[in-house]
Amino acid sequence: MKRVVITGAGTINALGHSVPETLEAMREGRCGIGELEFRDVERLAIRIGGQVRGFEAEGRFNRQQMSLYDRFTQFTLTAAKEAIEQSGLEFHGDLSAKAGVVLGNSGGGMQTLDENYRSVYEDGKNRVHPFVVPKLMNNAAAGHVSMQYNLKGPSFTVSTACASSNHAMAQAFQMVRSGMSPAMITGGSESMLCFGGVKAWEGLRVMSKDACRPFSANRNGMVQGEGAGIFVFEEYDHARARGAEILCEVIGFAMSSDAADIVMPSKQGAARAISGALQDARIAASEVGYINAHGTGTAANDKTECAAVADVFGPHADSLMISSTKSMHGHLIGGTGAVELLACIMALRDGVVAPTIGYEEPDPECNLDVVPNEAREAKVDVALSNAFAFGGLNAVLALRKV
Template identity: 50%
Template sequence: MSSVPLRAATHGPHRVVITGLGVISALGHNATEFWDALVGCQTGIRPLRSSLNRIEAAPLRFEHVAEVQGFEPEKYFDPRELSFMDRFAQFAVMPAMEAIRQSGIEWTPELQERTAVITGSCMGGRGAEENGYWELFHNHRTRVHPLTIPLGMSNAGTSHITMRWGLQGPAYTISTACASSGHAIGQAFHLVRSGVAPMAIAGGSEAPLFLGGMKAWEAMRVISRDTCRPFSADRSGLIVGEGGAILVLEPLEAALARGATPLAEIVGFGATADAGHITQPTATGPARAMQHALADAGIVPEQVGYINAHGTATEANDRTETAAIRTVFGAHADAVAVSSSKSMHGHTLGAAGALEAVATILALRSGMLPPTANYTKPDPACNLDVIPNAAREQAVEYALSNSFAFGGLNAVLAFKAWQ
C-alpha cells in the first residue's frame, strides 16, 4: 500500500449521478458508435486526410492521426452559428446535444439560471488563429478574419453551450493540458455535490489537427510513426486525435424524482501537482491524485476493479503510471484491470479526460471492459493486467479514470456502477 497519506473524505450533501453523455471522436459521431468500436477493438487511427490541407507546405515525419471522419457541421448548425464556431467548439456543442437529449432534461427558468457549464480544452481554437496567421505571413494579407478572436478563444465551447440552452450558472473553461476535461468534470462534480449548482454540463473538446500544431508535436519527438501501443514493450509514442465528450451531472434525488435513468455515479475526484518537471512525469503526483480520489469517494483500493489509464504509449508515461498504480494499490494492483482507450481514439489532449470518463462509465454500465489495442509484447516496467487486444466481460463496481498532463498536473475521477 502507498506511503502517501490519504486525506479525509469530503462528502457533500448530494450524491451525484451521470444521466446523459455524448461523444464525437475518430471512433464515431455518438456514444453508441464510440462504445461499439471500443469493445470491438477497432481503431480510429488512420493516415492523414482532410484536416491538414496544407501538409504539402511542410511535410511531417509521421503519417497517422485519429481524425473525426465524415463530420458535416452543416447538419447540426446553421450558417450563422458556424461563422462563430471553430471546429473544437462544434465538438463541444454536438456531444452536449446528445447528452442533454439522453438525460431528458426539461429546462425551467430556475434550472437554467443555476446550471453550471464547465469544459476543458488544451488548445481551444488555435486552428482558426493559424488560418489568420497563414494569410498574414504566407499570403501577405494585411488583415485577418474579423471573428478570429471569438473563434480562437478557449472558452468558446463553454459559451456556445450556455447560449444554446440559456444556461446562466457558473460557466468557465479549464486549460490544464491533457488533464483539462478531467479537471472540468471534477470541478463540476464538486459544484453539484455541494449544492452550488443543481446540474452541470461538463466535459471537453479539442481540434488540434492543424499544421502548426502537428509540427509542434513533431518537434517534441513523442509521436509514433505507425500506431499507439500503450504499455507494450515496442511502444513508440502517442497518436494525436480530435473530438469531444460531454456529461450531464445532477443530484441523485433530483434525477430519480424526474424519472431519469442514472448511467453511473461519480463518487470522487483527486487533483494534484507534481511540482517537478514541465514535461517529465513523476509517479508521486499521479499516485497522490489516485489516493485523493479514493479518499474523496470513501473507498479503499481493494474495491476498485478497473482503471482507464492515461496510457499515452510514450516510454516515460506508461512506466511512470504503472509505478503510480502499484504505489497506490500494492498487491491488489495485480487484480485490477487496466486499459488505455487512447490506443483506439488517439490522444485527444484536453478532451481526453472526458472521452475516457465516458469509456469508464459505459464499462461500468455494460459489464464489458475495453481493451488496450495494438498490444504486442509485455514490458517488465509495465507489469499490469492491460486487457490486451480484446474486450473482457467483467462486472466492476468501482473504477478510476486517470488524466495526467504536461506541467505535472493530475486529475483522477472515481465512478461507481449504478445498480
C-alpha cells in the same frame, strides 16, 4: 453533501459520431487512427492521427454559426446535444439560473489560428475576420453551450493540458455535490489536427509514426486525436424525482501537482492523485475493478503510471484491469479524459472493459493486467479515470455502478 450521477452522455471522436457508435468500436477493439487528411500534411514527419471522418459542419450549423464556431466548438455542441437530449433536462426557471457548464480544452481554436496565420503570413493579407478572437478563444465552446441551452449558472473553461477534461469534470462534480447547482454540463473537446497543431507536437519528439501501443515494450510514442465528450452531472435526488435514467455515479476526485518537471511525469504526483480520489470517494483500494489509464504510449508515461498504480494498490494491483483507449481514438489532449470516461461508464453499466489494442510485447515495467487487444466481460462496481498532464498536473475521477 449531495450524491452526483451522470444522466446524459454525448461524444464525437475518431471511433464514432455518438456514444453508441463509440462504445461499439471500443467493444470491438477497433482502431480509429489513420492517415491524416488536411492541407500540407506531406510536409509533416507525423502523418497519422485519430481524425474525425465524415463530419459535415455545413449540415449542422448555419452560415452565421459557422463564422463563430471553430471545429472544437462544433464538436462540443454536437456532443452536448446528444448528452442533454439523453438526460431529458430542459433548462428554465431556477434550474436555468443555477445550472452551468465547465469544459476542458487545451489548444482552443487551433484550426482558426492555423487558417489565419496562413492568411496573414503566407497569403499576405492585412485583415482577418472580425470574429477570429471569439472563434479561437479557449472558452468559446463553453460560452456557446451556455447560450444554446440557457445555462445561466457558473460557466467557464479549464485549461490544464491533457488533464483539462478531468479537472473540468471534477469542478462540475464539486459544484453539484456541494449544492451549488442541481445539474452541470461538463466534459471537454479538442481539435489540434491541423498543420500547425501537429508540427508543434512533432517538436517534442514524443510522437509515433505508425501506431499508439500503450504499455507494450515496443511502444514508440503517442498519437494525437480530436473530438469531444460531454456529460450531464446531476444531483441524485433531482434525477430520481424526474425518473431520469442514471448511467453511473461520480463518487470522488483528487488533483495533485508534481512540482517537478514541465514535461516528465512523476510517480509520486500520480500516486497522490490516485490515492486522493480513493480517499475522497471513501472507498478501499480493493473495491476498484477497472482503471482507465492515461496510457499515452510513451516510455515515460506508461512505466510511471504503472508504478504509481502498483504503489497505491499494492497486492490488489495484480487483480486490477487497467487499459488505455488512446490506442483506439488517439490522445485528444484537453478533451481526452472526457472521451475516456465513456469507457468507465461502459465497464460499470455494461460489464465490458475496453481493451488496450496494439499490444505486442510485455514490458516488465508495465506488469499489470492491461486488457490486451480484446475487450473483456467483467463485473465492475468501481472505476477510476486517470489524467496526467504536462506541467505536472494530475486529476483522477472515481465512479460507481448504480
